[in-house]
Amino acid sequence: MTSQKTVLVLCTGNSCRSQMAEVLLRRDLGGAVRVLSAGTRPQPKVAEGAIEALKLAGLPTDGLYPKDIDAVINEPIDLAVTVCDNAKETCPVFPHPVPRIHISFRDPHGEPLESFIRVRDDISARLIPAVREALGL
Helix, strand or coil: CCCCEEEEEEECCCCCHHHHHHHHHHHHHCCCEEEEEEECCCCCCCCHHHHHHHHHCCCCCCCCCCCEHHHCCCCCCCEEEECCHHHHHHCCCCCCCCCEEECCCCCCCCCCHHHHHHHHHHHHHHHHHHHHHHHCC
């Protein structure tokens, strides 16, 4: 029996893309992975469009809130995933070597709900398979 892997999803504000990725990874890989998300400069709250896009897909949103990378930096991370170019450039140095992948997604902030839905679906289509492959699942 293999132990559960921990995936950390990073973006700048931890208010949209990384939050949606956290929920989607938990839904699709929850038995195999523990999922965390954080931001390099977290916003005060999760974007309403992200919350609504997740709810429309029947996904849970209770307890979602932006977290600073400092809150998870000492966790045993098996894979760090950056979902925006800024987070890739400012990705912190972890206390131990951590494999990383980068898949950039468009930031839908300030756009209509349909943009958040498109980003949600793009995350599901591209990120889930990439994490599976990176972790050998």
